[in-house]
Amino acid sequence: MKRRVSVVECPGGPLLVRGADEVVSADGSVAAVERSVVAVCRCGRSDRLPWCDDSHKDRAKRKKKRAQES
Amino acid sequence: MIRLPEPCGPLSEGVVRALRARPDGPHAVAEPRAMGDVEYPLTDRDFQLALWMLYELHYGGFEDVPPEVEWDPLLIVSRAALERTLEHAVRRLVGPVSVPDGDITRALVKLTTASGPSEVARFLHRRATRAEFCSYLRERAVYHLRESDPQSFVLPRISGAAKTALAELQNDEYGAGEPSRQHQLLFAQALTSLGMTTDLTSYVEEAEGATLASVNVMSLFALNRRLRGAAMGHLAAFEATSSIPCDRILRGARRLRLPEEVAAYYDEHVEADAIHEQLAIRGICARLAEDEPDLTDDIMLGALACLAVDGLAGDVLLQGWQADRAERTSREAG
Numbered sequence: 001m002k003r004r005v006s007v008v009e010c011p012g013g014p015l016l017v018r019g020a021d022e023v024v025s026a027d028g029s030v031a032a033v034e035r036s037v038v039a040v041c042r043c044g045r046s047d048r049l050p051w052c053d054d055s056h057k058d059r060a061k062r063k064k065k066r067a068q069e070s
Numbered sequence: 071m072i073r074l075p076e077p078c079g080p081l082s083e084g085v086v087r088a089l090r091a092r093p094d095g096p097h098a099v100a101e102p103r104a105m106g107d108v109e110y111p112l113t114d115r116d117f118q119l120a121l122w123m124l125y126e127l128h129y130g131g132f133e134d135v136p137p138e139v140e141w142d143p144l145l146i147v148s149r150a151a152l153e154r155t156l157e158h159a160v161r162r163l164v165g166p167v168s169v170p171d172g173d174i175t176r177a178l179v180k181l182t183t184a185s186g187p188s189e190v191a192r193f194l195h196r197r198a199t200r201a202e203f204c205s206y207l208r209e210r211a212v213y214h215l216r217e218s219d220p221q222s223f224v225l226p227r228i229s230g231a232a233k234t235a236l237a238e239l240q241n242d243e244y245g246a247g248e249p250s251r252q253h254q255l256l257f258a259q260a261l262t263s264l265g266m267t268t269d270l271t272s273y274v275e276e277a278e279g280a281t282l283a284s285v286n287v288m289s290l291f292a293l294n295r296r297l298r299g300a301a302m303g304h305l306a307a308f309e310a311t312s313s314i315p316c317d318r319i320l321r322g323a324r325r326l327r328l329p330e331e332v333a334a335y336y337d338e339h340v341e342a343d344a345i346h347e348q349l350a351i352r353g354i355c356a357r358l359a360e361d362e363p364d365l366t367d368d369i370m371l372g373a374l375a376c377l378a379v380d381g382l383a384g385d386v387l388l389q390g391w392q393a394d395r396a397e398r399t400s401r402e403a404g
């Protein structure tokens with residue numbers, strides 16, 4: 001059976017990825033996918049990149065990021 | 071199978087007496103008079119323990135209690151009476167429920183983002199002593215040793231995409247094909263690493279009323295088909311407010327240099343619950359509301375109930391730690 005890989009967008013949150021083997025980050029580091037579904041961070045605030053750790057909701061982190069950007 | 075807990079008042083005594091009655095004889099119904107004395111059901115240990123035992127018959131059951139007792143009509147009558155009181159108290163605590171424009175996804179995201187940082191997690195992160203951290207694990211053991219089991223009862227009660235998403239979430243909770251990765255077992259290993267028992271009854275006997283309430287609310291929602299929407303809303307709120315607190319608790323465990331098994335449990339939940347949050351809100355609740363729009367308010371009720379009842383249980387723990395510290399300080403001063 002052909003394996004299906006899918007990516008689901010969660011507005012304001014991560015990407016849900018099913019069926020992938022690995023996630024390659026911009027710096028070339030490879031994270032192996034060890035779950036049937038993973039949440040890939042999109043905001044860059046996660047302490048566990050490439051995985052989402054819900055930091056997009058962390059108010060202190062949001063403020064810090066805004067301060068860095070301005 | 072676990073042993074029956076020691077009762078702590080008229081209601082739990084009534085249930086223990088009924089469960090220990092001969093299997094062929096009639097079982098006593100918990101006295102309605104005693105029910106009238108329950109002023110604050112959500113923090114009433116006797117009330118919650120009585121209901122917890124009646125629910126446990128549908129999970130693992132008790133040693134020395136015949137399995138037929140699970141569906142004993144008189145005990146079901148008792149359970150229903152206790153459940154009515156619990157449901158009423160939960161609805162009162164939650165207040166009016168509304169979902170603007172019927173958009174359950176937006177309502178759940180907004181609710182769980184606005185809920186703010188957990189005071190309990192903050193305390194465990196920065197301040198708790200080893201003894202206080204262990205007392206937290208003892209309270210939470212009542213749920214974590216049975217983690218995710220209540221929601222499994224909902225699977226046959228929903229259908230379509232929501233069912234697939236719930237199965238996917240539960241599969242992860244139950245180890246995704248790897249028995250040793252079951253979250254319940256990871257928690258048991260954390261307890262063992264600290265030299266603590268994995269006997270659920272021991273923890274139930276010591277747990278606060280509000281802690282038992284937080285578990286009973288899950289069973290109330292999951293074991294009553296009409297409340298399946300609330301069960302799934304509760305799950306969504308639980309998962310969506312778990313990652314960040316688990317990260318703080320993990321840091322607390324590292325600060326206290328607790329065994330790696332303790333850190334591993336919370337470490338797993340930072341990542342897993344960030345996924346489960348999306349599955350629960352978008353995969354389960356949004357699709358359930360689409361299939362059965364009449365359940366939309368119930369989904370929100372469940373989410374609000376989760377935050378309110380778990381918040382209450384957290385407050386009770388924080389107050390306990392503060393009182394113990396104050397007592398120690400005054401003893402040392404005196």
